Every structure is written in structure tokens, then in C-alpha cells.
Amino acid sequence: MALDTMKEGHDGSGLGLVLKDLGGEFEKFKGLPVLSGIASAKGLRDLDNYMYAQGFEEIHMWQPDIDGSAPEPETGRRDHYFAKVYEFPQLYRDRAQARQEGLLLEARLALRALGEEDESIFVFSFYPDVVTLKEVGDPLQLGRFFRLQDGSLRAKIILAQGRQNTNYDIYLYACHPFFLQGYCTMTNGENTAFVPIMEFLSSRGFPGYMGYNSDSEVFAHILHYTHRQLGYPLTYYKDVITPLSEQEINSRADGEALRLIRRSLRPLCIDGPNCVIGFTPDGTAFMVQDAKKLRPGIVGGAPGKYALVSEECGLDEALPVRDKTRDFSPMKYDMAIVSPGAGKLTRWNQLSGFKKTPA
Amino acid sequence: MDPATRLDQNHELSLREFPYIIRWRDGRCTRCGRCTAVCPVNAIEAAPHVHRRAFSEGGAPNPRAQRVIVHVVRQVTDIDRYCTGCGACMLVCPNEAIEPEYNPRHKFLTYKNKGGVPFRRGGRRNDPAPSTLDQLKFIRISMLTDPALDAGRHEFRIRTLLGRNLPPEALPLSRRGDRLVVGKSRSGNGFIPPVREIYPIRIGSMSIGALSPHMWEGLAMGVAYLNEVEGMPVVMATGEGGMPPRLLKSRFAKYFILQIASGYFGWDEIVHAIPEMSEDPAAVEIKYGQGAKPGDGGLLMAYKVLKLIAQIRGVPEFVDLASPPTHQTKYSIEEAVAKMIQSMSMAWGFRVPVYPKISGTKTAMAVLNNLARNPYAGALCIDGEDGGTGAAYNVSMDKMGHPIASNIRDCYLDLVAQGKQNELPLIAAGGMGKTGNLAANAAAMIMLGASAVDTGKHIMQAAAWCFGDEYNRCNLCNTGRCPRGITTQDPKLYRRLDPDVVAERVVEVFKAADVELRKIFAPLGRSTELPIGMSDALGVANKEIAERLRISHVC
Numbered sequence: 001m002a003l004d005t006m007k008e009g010h011d012g013s014g015l016g017l018v019l020k021d022l023g024g025e026f027e028k029f030k031g032l033p034v035l036s037g038i039a040s041a042k043g044l045r046d047l048d049n050y051m052y053a054q055g056f057e058e059i060h061m062w063q064p065d066i067d068g069s070a071p072e073p074e075t076g077r078r079d080h081y082f083a084k085v086y087e088f089p090q091l092y093r094d095r096a097q098a099r100q101e102g103l104l105l106e107a108r109l110a111l112r113a114l115g116e117e118d119e120s121i122f123v124f125s126f127y128p129d130v131v132t133l134k135e136v137g138d139p140l141q142l143g144r145f146f147r148l149q150d151g152s153l154r155a156k157i158i159l160a161q162g163r164q165n166t167n168y169d170i171y172l173y174a175c176h177p178f179f180l181q182g183y184c185t186m187t188n189g190e191n192t193a194f195v196p197i198m199e200f201l202s203s204r205g206f207p208g209y210m211g212y213n214s215d216s217e218v219f220a221h222i223l224h225y226t227h228r229q230l231g232y233p234l235t236y237y238k239d240v241i242t243p244l245s246e247q248e249i250n251s252r253a254d255g256e257a258l259r260l261i262r263r264s265l266r267p268l269c270i271d272g273p274n275c276v277i278g279f280t281p282d283g284t285a286f287m288v289q290d291a292k293k294l295r296p297g298i299v300g301g302a303p304g305k306y307a308l309v310s311e312e313c314g315l316d317e318a319l320p321v322r323d324k325t326r327d328f329s330p331m332k333y334d335m336a337i338v339s340p341g342a343g344k345l346t347r348w349n350q351l352s353g354f355k356k357t358p359a
Numbered sequence: 360m361d362p363a364t365r366l367d368q369n370h371e372l373s374l375r376e377f378p379y380i381i382r383w384r385d386g387r388c389t390r391c392g393r394c395t396a397v398c399p400v401n402a403i404e405a406a407p408h409v410h411r412r413a414f415s416e417g418g419a420p421n422p423r424a425q426r427v428i429v430h431v432v433r434q435v436t437d438i439d440r441y442c443t444g445c446g447a448c449m450l451v452c453p454n455e456a457i458e459p460e461y462n463p464r465h466k467f468l469t470y471k472n473k474g475g476v477p478f479r480r481g482g483r484r485n486d487p488a489p490s491t492l493d494q495l496k497f498i499r500i501s502m503l504t505d506p507a508l509d510a511g512r513h514e515f516r517i518r519t520l521l522g523r524n525l526p527p528e529a530l531p532l533s534r535r536g537d538r539l540v541v542g543k544s545r546s547g548n549g550f551i552p553p554v555r556e557i558y559p560i561r562i563g564s565m566s567i568g569a570l571s572p573h574m575w576e577g578l579a580m581g582v583a584y585l586n587e588v589e590g591m592p593v594v595m596a597t598g599e600g601g602m603p604p605r606l607l608k609s610r611f612a613k614y615f616i617l618q619i620a621s622g623y624f625g626w627d628e629i630v631h632a633i634p635e636m637s638e639d640p641a642a643v644e645i646k647y648g649q650g651a652k653p654g655d656g657g658l659l660m661a662y663k664v665l666k667l668i669a670q671i672r673g674v675p676e677f678v679d680l681a682s683p684p685t686h687q688t689k690y691s692i693e694e695a696v697a698k699m700i701q702s703m704s705m706a707w708g709f710r711v712p713v714y715p716k717i718s719g720t721k722t723a724m725a726v727l728n729n730l731a732r733n734p735y736a737g738a739l740c741i742d743g744e745d746g747g748t749g750a751a752y753n754v755s756m757d758k759m760g761h762p763i764a765s766n767i768r769d770c771y772l773d774l775v776a777q778g779k780q781n782e783l784p785l786i787a788a789g790g791m792g793k794t795g796n797l798a799a800n801a802a803a804m805i806m807l808g809a810s811a812v813d814t815g816k817h818i819m820q821a822a823a824w825c826f827g828d829e830y831n832r833c834n835l836c837n838t839g840r841c842p843r844g845i846t847t848q849d850p851k852l853y854r855r856l857d858p859d860v861v862a863e864r865v866v867e868v869f870k871a872a873d874v875e876l877r878k879i880f881a882p883l884g885r886s887t888e889l890p891i892g893m894s895d896a897l898g899v900a901n902k903e904i905a906e907r908l909r910i911s912h913v914c
Binding site: 189200204205230231232236243258260265267273292293 | 501504505506508513514516520524525526527528530531532534537538539540541551554556775776777778779780781883884885886887888890891892893894895
């Protein structure tokens with residue numbers, strides 16, 4: 001369905017899919033990490049060797065049932081598209097979640113380093129209950145190529161982007177959505193302040209803050225940094241990327257804290273134009289805009305099924321029957337938050353807080 | 360035996376040796392005497408010339424010669440009375456009869472060492488070549504993928520932070536429901552360093568002894584107006600020697616950065632005024648060095664130490680006030696400098712940012728790293744080789760010091776490597792607006808990593824018509840005979856300068872710079888915060904500069 005919305009507009013440059021809360025054949029592997037990626041024959045051998053050496057035990061592998069009659073991706077058909085489910089190494093099975101996440105990140109980065117130069121391995125995510133699929137080309141054709149319509153991949157939360165990055169060379173690691181330890185975002189727009197933000201994140205001493213093949217990757221990392229590393233509630237993500245002015249800060253009950261945050265996180269201020277759509281590890285989905293330039297973005301639906309899309313025509317395609325009066329396009333100060341399990345849509349505003357309306 | 364007067368004048372200089380040659384037009388001159396009266400160095404004087412004039416009287420030609428005495432304006436060839444090219448004569452001449460002309464083939468420095476005293480002057484480095492900053496262009500213009508902002512319509516927050524910002528991990532925040540509140544510190548002693556939100560262009564340190572009362576008053580009034588009427592939080596630094604006690608105790612004190620330098624002049628008065636101060640100062644600047652004369656001390660000549668200066672500085676009138684090249688008590692940065700920063704912080708209950716100012720130097724990084732580890736250091740100000748001074752040896756000004764661009768860039772990248780680029784603001788000084796491009800120079804420095812810039816010489820030129828330039832024009836600040844009344848304590852000279860007009864110009868200069876900054880930031884797409892470290896926006900045609908500063912090489 002996510003891909004169907006792209007009939008309403010895409011630039012034909014690529015497909016990026018991140019699926020969370022998996023169903024289908026992954027349903028029985030909840031809690032076990034899934035490694036998603038692309039590899040050549042050699043790359044897959046290297047990958048398997050590495051994973052074996054680290055003590056990961058492969059217990060399931062999904063590969064798309066490729067439709068030979070569909071046009072191939074622009075870069076040619078690769079040897080292996082895969083999502084492998086592993087059992088944690090013995091030593092890590094009872095460890096705290098943060099430790100396990102650290103191990104998964106370490107393994108993903110090591111695999112990336114292993115196959116980056118000769119492009120034999122691309123790994124996009126390694127996390128429980130998350131599958132990522134990326135490829136270069138026309139997203140609808142790629143959908144057919146991977147036979148995504150056959151239902152073998154099912155998920156409750158789907159982030160789909162029908163294009164590659166447009167500002168730099170087409171490259172798989174530059175393709176949205178970007179994922180890090182359960183946090184995922186995709187972005188429409190260009191990030192003016194990319195360089196200082198990237199420098200700030202890179203210098204936090206966290207190994208996952210790397211890559212940056214796209215200026216939009218920082219949005220996922222800012223989310224990870226503020227929510228996971230600093231422990232801020234989700235709404236502060238908006239306050240960090242689009243800080244209020246001194247006067248506006250004075251009107252907030254948490255003004256004192258906000259002022260300190262604005263100063264200490266000054267390099268993470270964005271200037272847009274960006275519409276960011278993403279989710280957090282607990283399955284909360286959200287949409288925010290920059291404070292001035294704004295890109296299109298609209299949220300609609302009803303409890304149980306919400307869509308957060310760039311354009312209204314996409315929303316109409318995804319959810320043709322809905323109460324359109326409840327549609328919400330976040331503006332300068334707004335954040336649209338959909339609670340886990342598509343529970344309900346909440347509007348939050350930097351100046352006036354949560355809007356108390358039944359969603 | 361030599362004759363009483365040598366006819367060949369072999370040991371005299373010719374005017375060709377002088378940097379400026381006076382062009383005087385006999386036919387236009389009314390002999391009013393204003394030029395010779397105004398000349399601050401007596402380089403010109405009225406002199407009699409004997410001219411032979413042919414004339415004829417009667418119906419038939421009957422040529423005869425006559426010797427007449429005419430009065431002329433003559434330039435002297437005494438090296439101590441060299442024409443500085445200030446042009447005060449030109450300014451007062453009612454008939455456009457006189458002007459100094461630059462002589463590019465002069466040999467001034469060859470001779471300006473009479474009595475074994477090297478050339479001393481005010482001003483800044485005499486190098487008219489375009490500085491690195493002036494060669495930088497802003498090449499990232501937002502188009503289509505990133506729409507440019509509208510400099511006239513959008514809201515721009517052109518503000519910066521002066522003072523130390525805690526690393527995000529150290530903020531004393533705790534979660535209460537879905538809200539964050541300031542509570543216990545996660546690490547450290549719970550100290551939240553004071554931070555000021557200021558305008559990113561500041562007026563750099565110029566003391567009330569170096570400047571005339573009218574000049575200083577004009578600057579101060581301009582700064583107060585910018586803050587209170589225009590809503591632009593511009594701050595200015597006092598320079599060494601304190602400030603008038605009445606002002607110190609007034610509500611305006613918050614617009615001033617108090618400087619303490621190696622002579623500690625004025626601090627007895629400041630310390631005594633603290634209990635009566637109604638506002639904290641913007642910051643305290645500890646001066647360890649000056650870009651114009653690195654490693655050199657200061658000297659306020661006895662004749663400048665008039666009653667007002669003596670009172671402010673807490674010294675007797677008419678004595679030489681020497682500031683040593685270094686703080687005599689500072690033997691190490693880890694120990695003594697750290698203590699000084701803490702002592703100054705303590706004086707105002709840790710409510711005022713305290714930071715050191717050093718001259719641009721290859722060793723700046725060592726200072727930086729010590730400050731980066733000192734939780735009480737509020738910033739680091741680096742004054743590059745193009746900074747100005749009221750008095751120094753020419754050799755110090757021309758040959759000593761470090762260019763500001765690479766110095767700041769290196770420091771910024773060093774902080775980036777440590778993840779402290781937002782913790783310790785860098786302030787760049789020295790040569791901002793050297794060729795009039797104040798906003799562009801400031802924006803370039805900010806994109807290289809500075810949080811703010813200082814302007815001194817430029818504001819003297821722009822707001823008080825200072826004649827000085829990089830062709831050694833005027834540069835008389837050290838003599839106390841400033842023809843504009845800017846750097847003098849002589850009431851006959853400084854009353855030429857109207858403080859109200861200076862204040863008005865200060866406001867105009869800052870408002871214009873503000874518009875220009877918007878014009879630079881808007882196409883870049885930056886508006887909410889300053890583009891600190893946005894080096895991808897900078898380009899330069901010179902490949903070596905591009906590589907050195909790690910910016911784009913464009914041609």
C-alpha cells in the first residue's frame with residue numbers, strides 16, 4: 001500500500017523501506033535481531049564468516065522471491081537481498097537491552113566496514129523486529145521486482161521513501177529511511193546546516209554517528225541522541241531542531257530547561273526545508289517540519305490506521321475513506337505524534353503544548 | 360676645513376624619501392594659514408621664497424627683472440616631522456590648494472630611526488594587500504532544493520552566546536512526566552556557567568586612556584542606543600584602565616566587557632565599585648596579548664594621564680603608565696591563569712563570563728586546550744595580526760603576529776575533534792572590516808568557526824572618520840595629536856569630535872552590518888542560529904588557502 005501511494009509521485013530514483021512490528025514469517029522471531037542488507041556472493045560469505053566468528057547463530061533467512069519478468073534495478077540485479085534472523089551470541093542472551101543494542105550496532109558497523117570499499121556488503125539495519133530493503137531504480141518497478149505485493153513481508157509500521165537522495169551521487173547508503181538502534185527517520189528536503197550538525201554528532205563519541213552519505217541522515221541521529229542518549233521526551237526533538245526564540249522560551253513552563261537545551265544543543269538547530277517522518281523504538285510515529293521553509297506533510301486516518309505522508313494525494317491513495325476534517329498538516333511549531341500501535345494521533349505545539357481533542 | 364654651510368646638502372633627505380609629498384598650488388592658496396595650523400606634525404610651514412619676476416612698463420617693451428619675496432607653504436625634510444598623509448590640511452583648506460600625495464617609492468623606514476629609536480606609531484599592520492578574509496566568498500546559495508530566505512521578510516536571529524555552554528550530557532535536567540526540569544546535575548558540581556546572548560559583532564577593547572573622552576563617550580552612547588532602542592545586544596570592551604565609576608554603577612554596565620590587563624589599571628576602582636553596581640558587566644576579559652603587538656606591553660604616555668584618566672585608573676596625574684608584556688604573576692596556564700579566571704568569576708558570584716584574550720599565535724592551540732578543560736573559562740578571544748593599537752613599534756605591528764583565519768580555523772577544528780565546539784566560544788579579532796567589509800569578514804569568520812568577532816579599528820574609521828590606513832597614513836595615535844580627536848587627551852583636539860555624531864555613526868554602522876549579515880545568511884538559508892562552522896558555504900580562488908582552511912577551492 002505504501003508503494004501504491006507513490007503512484008501519486010516519485011522521482012524514480014530509488015526505493016527505501018523500513019518495516020517494524022513484523023508479521024508473516026518474521027512474527028515468530030520477535031525479540032531476535034534481523035540483519036537486512038544486500039551482498040555479493042563473496043560478500044555474503046564474508047558476512048556469514050564474520051557473524052559466525054562473533055557467535056551469532058543464524059536461525060532464519062528471508063530473501064525476496066524475485067520476479068524474473070520485472071525490469072531489473074538500474075544498478076543490475078545483485079546476488080543477494082536478504083533479511084537474516086539471528087540468535088544473540090551466548091554471552092549476550094541475558095544481557096540488558098542497551099548492551100545487546102551496542103553489540104548489534106558494533107556488528108553492523110563492522111560488516112559495513114568489511115564490504116564498503118568493494119561494495120560487496122551493504123547492511124542497513126540490525127535490530128529486532130525491523131527489516132530494511134533498499135535499491136536504486138523506479139520504486140514501483142522495484143516493488144514488482146521484489147514481489148512485495150505477495151504479502152511475504154508484513155508489518156504494522158512501514159516507512160517508505162520512493163526516491164534516493166537527490167543531492168549527491170546515487171548510493172545505497174545515502175538512501176532514506178535511516179535507521180539507528182530502533183530510531184528511524186526519512187526526510188523530504190535539504191538540510192542547510194548539515195556540516196555543523198554532522199560535525200557535532202560525529203564528535204559525540206558514539207560509534208553509530210557515522211556515514212552521512214546524505215544530509216538527511218543526521219535527522220535520525222539527532223532523534224537517537226536526544227531521545228535515547230539524553231533521555232529527553234520525544235517532543236523535545238522538535239525543540240532541539242527548531243529552537244524557540246528567547247521570548248518564546250519565556251512563555252513555556254519548562255523555559256529554564258529549554259534555554260539550557262537551546263544553548264547546549266545549538267549546533268543541532270536545523271534551518272530546513274525539511275519534513276521529517278520517523279518512529280522511535282516503542283513504535284511511536286511522528287512528523288515535524290522545520291520552522292520556516294516547510295515541505296508538504298500531512299497526517300490522517302483513524303485509530304488503528306494512520307498515514308503520515310508528504311502529500312495529500314498520497315494520503316487519499318492510502319486511506320481514501322477517512323474523516324478528512326481530522327487531517328493534520330504540522331506547521332512551524334507543530335509535531336504530529338501517533339502513539340504505538342497506531343493508537344491515536346496527538347497534536348503537540350511548541351507554544352501551546354498538547355492539543356486536547358479526541359483523535 | 361669644512362665650510363660653515365655645506366653647499367651640496369649631502370646629509371639632508373630629499374622629499375622623494377618621504378611617504379607623502381605635499382602638493383601645494385600657489386595660485387589657489389589664499390595664505391590663510393589654516394593648513395599649517397592644523398598639521399599635527401608640523402610637516403608644513405609658511406616660508407618665504409625669493410622669486411625673480413620679469414615685467415615691463417610703459418608703451419614700448421622694456422623688460423626688467425625684479426626680485427620679490429613670496430610666502431609659500433613648504434614641506435619640511437626633517438624625518439621627525441614627516442608628512443603622515445593624514446590630509447587634515449586638505450580638509451581645512453577653503454580653496455583646495457593643498458593635498459598630500461602618496462609616494463610609493465619612499466624610503467621612510469630606512470631613515471625613521473633617529474637617535475637609535477625605531478619607528479613607533481599607532482594603527483595596524485601596514486599591508487594593503489587583501490587579507491585572507493577578504494578573499495573568501497560565500498558560495499553556497501540555496502536554489503530550488505533549499506529555497507533561500509528573504510532577508511527583508513523572514514525573522515533572523517543574529518545572536519551569539521558569550522560564555523561557556525555545558526555539554527548536553529552534563530545539563531542538570533531531570534524528567535517530570537513529559538517535561539524536563541532543571542534539577543540535579545548528572546555530573547560535576549551543578550555549576551551552570553553564565554552565558555550572555557549578544558550580537559555577534561562586538562566593539563573590541565579600546566581603553567578610555569587611549570581614546571579621547573569624546574570618542575569613548577560616543578561609542579558608549581551608540582552601544583546603549585543599539586541595545587535599548589534598536590534591540591541589538593551589542594557589547595563593547597573597555598580596554599585596560601576601567602571605566603568611569605558613575606557608568607560602572609549605572610544600569611548601562613551590562614553592555615560593557617571589563618578588561619583586566621597586565622597593568623591592572625582601573626581595577627582598584629572597579630573592585631571598590633562592585634558593591635554599588637546595579638548590573639553585572641557583560642563579561643570580564645583577561646588580556647594576555649594583543650594582535651597588533653604580540654608579546655609587547657602597553658604604555659600610556661604621561662601627557663595623556665589627565666585628571667579623568669588618573670581618577671579612573673587610580674594613579675597620580677602625568678606619570679607614564681606602563682603595562683608589562685606579561686602578567687607578572689602568571690607562571691602557568693593550568694595554575695595561575697586558572698586561578699585568575701576563578702578569582703574574576705568569584706568577584707561577581709560566578710554570574711559573569713570570564714575569558715582570556717590572546718594574540719594570534721602558533722601556540723594558540725595549547726591555550727585553547729587548557730581552557731577547554733577549565734570549566735570556568737567562558738570563551739577564548741584571539742586577536743590576529745591585523746589588529747590595531749594605539750602605540751607600538753612598527754616592527755611589532757608589521758612583522759609580528761599570526762593571521763586570524765587559520766588560527767581560528769585550527770582552534771575550531773581542534774574543538775570539533777574533541778566535541779567541544781559548542782562549549783567554548785571562539786571570538787575572532789584583528790582586521791575585521793579592514794577594507795570596509797565588516798559584515799562579510801564577520802560572516803566568513805563565523806563560518807570558519809568563530810562565535811563572534813571584534814571590531815576596533817574599523818569602528819574608529821567608520822564612526823569617527825579616523826584617517827589611518829595601511830599605507831601608513833596618519834597612524835599618529837601614539838603621539839596624542841590625533842587630528843580627528845579620537846586618540847588624544849588634548850581638549851583642543853578632542854573637542855573637534857562630537858560624541859553625539861559618533862554615537863549616531865556607531866548605530867548606523869551596526870544597523871548596516873546587520874542588513875548585510877542578513878543578505879549573506881538569507882541566500883545561504885540560515886536564519887535561526889548563526890552559521891557557526893558552516894564551512895561548506897565558503898570558497899576561495901586560492902588553492903593553498905582552500906586546503907589550509909579546509910574549504911572549497913573555486914575558480
